[in-house]
Amino acid sequence: MQSLKELYKTGKGPSSSHTIAPARACQLFVDTYGAYPFYEAELFGSLSLTGKGHHTDGIIEETLPGKTTVKFSLDWDEDFPNGFYLSAFNAQHELQHKWTVFSIGGGSVRIKELPDLNWNDEVYKESSWKEIYEKCKKEGISLQEYCYQYEPDLKDFLNEIVNAEVRAVQAGITTEGMLPGKLKLKRSAKELYEQTIMMDGGERDRLRMMAYSYAACEENAAGHVVVTGPTLGSCGILASMVYYFLIDRRVPTDRIVDSLAVAGVFGNLIKTNASISGAVGGCQAEVGAATSMAAAAIAFLHGQSMEQIEYAAEIGLEHNLGLTCDPVMGYVMIPCIERNAMAILRASDAALLSQHMSLIKEHLISFDMVVHTMNETGQMIPIELKETSEGGLAKEFLNVYQID
Numbered sequence: 001m002q003s004l005k006e007l008y009k010t011g012k013g014p015s016s017s018h019t020i021a022p023a024r025a026c027q028l029f030v031d032t033y034g035a036y037p038f039y040e041a042e043l044f045g046s047l048s049l050t051g052k053g054h055h056t057d058g059i060i061e062e063t064l065p066g067k068t069t070v071k072f073s074l075d076w077d078e079d080f081p082n083g084f085y086l087s088a089f090n091a092q093h094e095l096q097h098k099w100t101v102f103s104i105g106g107g108s109v110r111i112k113e114l115p116d117l118n119w120n121d122e123v124y125k126e127s128s129w130k131e132i133y134e135k136c137k138k139e140g141i142s143l144q145e146y147c148y149q150y151e152p153d154l155k156d157f158l159n160e161i162v163n164a165e166v167r168a169v170q171a172g173i174t175t176e177g178m179l180p181g182k183l184k185l186k187r188s189a190k191e192l193y194e195q196t197i198m199m200d201g202g203e204r205d206r207l208r209m210m211a212y213s214y215a216a217c218e219e220n221a222a223g224h225v226v227v228t229g230p231t232l233g234s235c236g237i238l239a240s241m242v243y244y245f246l247i248d249r250r251v252p253t254d255r256i257v258d259s260l261a262v263a264g265v266f267g268n269l270i271k272t273n274a275s276i277s278g279a280v281g282g283c284q285a286e287v288g289a290a291t292s293m294a295a296a297a298i299a300f301l302h303g304q305s306m307e308q309i310e311y312a313a314e315i316g317l318e319h320n321l322g323l324t325c326d327p328v329m330g331y332v333m334i335p336c337i338e339r340n341a342m343a344i345l346r347a348s349d350a351a352l353l354s355q356h357m358s359l360i361k362e363h364l365i366s367f368d369m370v371v372h373t374m375n376e377t378g379q380m381i382p383i384e385l386k387e388t389s390e391g392g393l394a395k396e397f398l399n400v401y402q403i404d
């Protein structure tokens, strides 16, 4: 498995596959070959179909130093569904360099011409829950110690991630106005948060967690900097978890850092054995993965055992199996923002259930099984429901509303 630094990334929204990944590839292209006067990016798959709503053209133009033409095309016969050709031209418009870039989810990229790109280096030897669990038991180490063994500098990195999550939520709960784009959606996090001030008890906490999730998602939809968790479309879930436990529950930062390491183990397993890309596996790969990660983190923060943490992660993913991706008009807003708010509560419920059900009986479905199932299910989801905005709510919305 890859480094957790490849799972958690900060970057501009609204979509890790559609903004962070293209920006990273374009920056590497410039760092590798230097600046050229003309560039062309030809987008395919979900990048082409929802690239406008996801601001892919804008982020590519911002990142490349020359005059850039962005084309939206459909006839792509590469071996991965989501990608683009990136070309540099000299002053005479002669082709100088060309890459084939695959956006593989969560802001990660694969470049056909650079098969040894070190971003994709395998850092962890184990690639299944079973292997990780056996190693931890044999060596008597916790899940977070397992991560720090492979990545000794991870704590500092995750500390920065915690800070970035806090900044995103704080910005979201203090900002009013409209989100960009044709949907003309009003930001809601601030008002939602303000409604919690006069409340108390569990209801306040639940609404607050949802407000925090809205906050990060609205920052993402506005194209501001947020953290992949494991993607930008699903960024509200872990952001809410971090902010709620750090600020409302006053859990020490070190514990929050450890909880992100624990969550990262499960996110990394999903990324390695299935996908964290909505264009590949539907929303189960994004919000499903994030729910699973947050469930593991919350179970950890509640002091649950390694077995219970695995159960929480399994519940979080299992009950998102088959979840489709149908962003209305290609914007990461409907159903995404509300879905993140629901998912942080589902993650919390999963952790509660794991704690109590594990006292009653052993669970039969393992985390490895549900990841395997998610991968197969993702292959069966039709392309219209995998971040193309050609089916589901995206289609229904345009049947009902007339938008120019």
Ligand code: SF4
Residues within 6 Å of the ligand: 233, 234, 277, 278, 282, 283, 284, 286, 287, 324, 325, 326, 327, 332, 333, 334, 335, 336, 387
């Ligand atoms: S529906 Fe889910 S996978 Fe699709 S863009 Fe929204 S959050 Fe991402």
